[in-house]
Amino acid sequence: MLKRKHEDFSSSRTSLSFIGLPFLSYSSPRTYLTELHRFKVAQFFAGFGSYRKVKQIRLGRNTACHCSFSTLETNFVDSNRVRxxxxxxxxxxxxxxxxxxxxxxxxxxxxxxxxxxxxxxxxxxxxxxxxxxxxxxxxxxxxxxxxxxxxxxxxxxxxxxxxxxxxxxxxxxxxxxxxxxxxxxxxxxxxxxxxxxxxxxxxxxxxxxxxxxxxxxxxxxxxxxxxxxxxxxxxxxxxxxxxxxxxxxxxxxxxxxxxxxxxxxxxxxxxxxxxxxxxxxxxxxxxxxxxxxxxxxxxxxxxxxxxxYRTRPSHLFSFFAILFSTLQLALMVFAFLSKFLGKEILRTSLPVWLLFLMTLQLTWIMFEVGILAEVITRTYYESQSKPIYRxxxxxxxxxxxxxx
Missing domain, CATH: 3.90.550.10 (Spore Coat Polysaccharide Biosynthesis Protein SpsA; Chain A)
Incomplete structure (x- = not known):
């Protein structure tokens, strides 16, 4: 009688590989049934996409191996699931x-x-x-x-x-x-x-x-x-x-x-x-x-x-910093030459060139502020997991x- 029960348990144990659970060694039919029950629970949650991985299931000294979400999904997801x-x-x-x-x-x-x-x-x-x-x-x-x-x-x-x-x-x-x-x-x-x-x-x-x-x-x-x-x-x-x-x-x-x-x-x-x-x-x-x-x-x-520049923003800002520094240095040289040589190098009734440089710098400043504001806004929403809608x-x- 005991021998027949053991044979029944062994045959049922091999059927576990058919449903996708790796072959495991169990010390008793009770351990096997408990393991199967827990695996079914894990299967339920994985089918709904709640967990990416089923953790190890420990039963006394017996430890079940990891079962990935993809394996569970392949074997158990309903044929009527949303694709x-x-x-x-x-x-x-x-x-x-x-x-x-x-x-x-x-x-x-x-x-x-x-x-x-x-x-x-x-x-x-x-x-x-x-x-x-x-x-x-x-x-x-x-x-x-x-x-x-x-x-x-x-x-x-x-x-x-x-x-x-x-x-x-x-x-x-x-x-x-x-x-x-x-x-x-x-x-x-x-x-x-x-x-x-x-x-x-x-x-x-x-x-x-x-x-x-x-x-x-x-x-x-x-x-x-x-x-x-x-x-x-x-x-x-x-x-x-x-x-x-x-x-x-x-x-x-x-x-x-x-x-x-x-x-x-x-x-x-x-x-x-x-x-x-x-x-x-x-x-x-x-x-x-x-x-x-x-x-x-x-x-x-x-x-x-x-x-x-999303992974190297300093390259962008450094480029414009060098550009405007060069322009400022050139203006300083012009100013010194005008002062010590007594000549008007850039003579004009209106400081058009000066306005041009000022508007160029203002354009860059606004562009820079816009990028910083965009990054700050994204950080605000993502750090708090807040959606952009209600x-x-x-x-x-x-x-x-x-x-x-």
Missing amino acids: LSIVVPFYNEVDSIEKLVEAVIAACEESPYAKQWELICVDDGSTDGTTEKLKRVCNKNSFIKGISLRKNFGQTAALSAGFNIASGDLIATLDGDLQNDPKDIFGLIETMDMSGYDVVSGWRRCREDTFVRSKLSQAANWIIRWITGVPVHDLGCATKVYKREIIRDIRLYGEMHRFIVVLAMYEGAKIGEKEVSHYPRKFGKSKYGLDRTIRVICDLTFLYYLKK VRRYFPDQTKIGFQ
Whole structure:
């Protein structure tokens, strides 16, 4: 009888390798059952992504080996887990939100990601009834998450809020104005899988915008490519797909949403692009204006600093310090020559040259203060783990936080 029990225990012990737990030596069936129970608990937490590693399980003198999160995830994650998260920010898009949700549902259910996707809608402080429609849409569909921000924080903050609750291995973005086709997301994913990219950006080669706006956009994208070196023709296209680990390592501030691809490249990501569709705007009006062009220029200045000097800022400041010191030395030499030789070397009715040097120094000082303020702001938020937005409520009320 005892021999048969021992044989049963031995056979059950070998089955443990089938479920992914390494073969271990146990002194008794009770030890084995306790070990299996604890492993099941560890499996539960790992499936929800709560722990990166299951710690050693000590049972008397028996010690189980480490089990990595990736192994547990491979063996135990449900086949219906979220693989794709689609983040869409909305601001006063009450007429388009329902139609966009329908288009996303139709595109996803026909894709290889059917039943393994989620849609995250972020209401960026809308005042036209978008919040109420978002609430109804989320209550009707369990695979849709909604976030309502307290005020209009901007598109960067809205995307950041969506990224922070995304659960998918891939994270895609769309605009909420129905000018993007959700089906294009899966073309970008195919390009990502075939070429091994970490980020794939859409390219609206045939844009449904005015001639002036299209040409200005082309010029702006050319300047951005020249300054940053990013191999993308259309950074303003909202249709993009990122790997989860890339987004997790990026912190967004200001209005850097249009430069997420650039920031990803600075983090070592492999960047690709693919042509996508673009449709005329049906509802509402565009939120873009001339003021955004000025903001893009300001952001480009900081991006150039990040590209060249973020790990060696003293090189930048020392260069300008040497430059202005040289100019001051030259002015001093001119002053001495004028005094002792009795000649006017720079004779003019107005001190234009002096004004030029003063404005040059003032420009540099303002640039320097801007960089310092940007760095201080980032340090303030990151040191306290504070988001750049404030959430009024989630739809539904219980929402899983992805990165937090």
